[in-house]
Amino acid sequence: MANPFDPGFLKKIQEVQQNMARAQEELKQVRAEGSAAGGLVRAVVDGERQLVDLSIDPEALADGDVEMLEDLIVAAVASAGEAAAAKARETMAGAAGGLLPPGLDLDSLLGQFR
DSSP states (O other): OOOTTSTTHHHHHHHHHHHHHHHHHHHTTOEEEEEEGGGTEEEEEETTOOEEEEEEOGGGGTTOOHHHHHHHHHHHHHHHHHHHHHHHHHHHHHHTTTOSOTTOOHHHHTGGGO
C-alpha cells in the first residue's frame, strides 16, 4: 500500500478516482449471462446488474407450470447478476491500480456497484 505521506500519493489518488470513473462507465457496456434449466431460460444483465435481455425457450412453457417458470426466471437473473458482479469486481480492482490493500471487499466499499 502506498505511503499517504509521499508527495505523489495525492496524484495517485486522483488517478485512481479517474480510473474508477472510467471503469464505472465501462461497466455500463459489460454484458453477463446467466441461465437456468440447462438454458431453457437465459438472462443477460449489464455491469450495473440491470436486466437487458431475457429469453425463454418455448419448451419451458410446455407443461404450463407458471410457478416453475417464475423460479427459472429468478434463477437465471440471479446467475447473470453474480456473473456481472464478478466482472465488476475485476474491473474495479484493476481501476484501483494496486492502491487498495489486498482482500479489501470492493463490493461493500463501492456500494456493490449499484
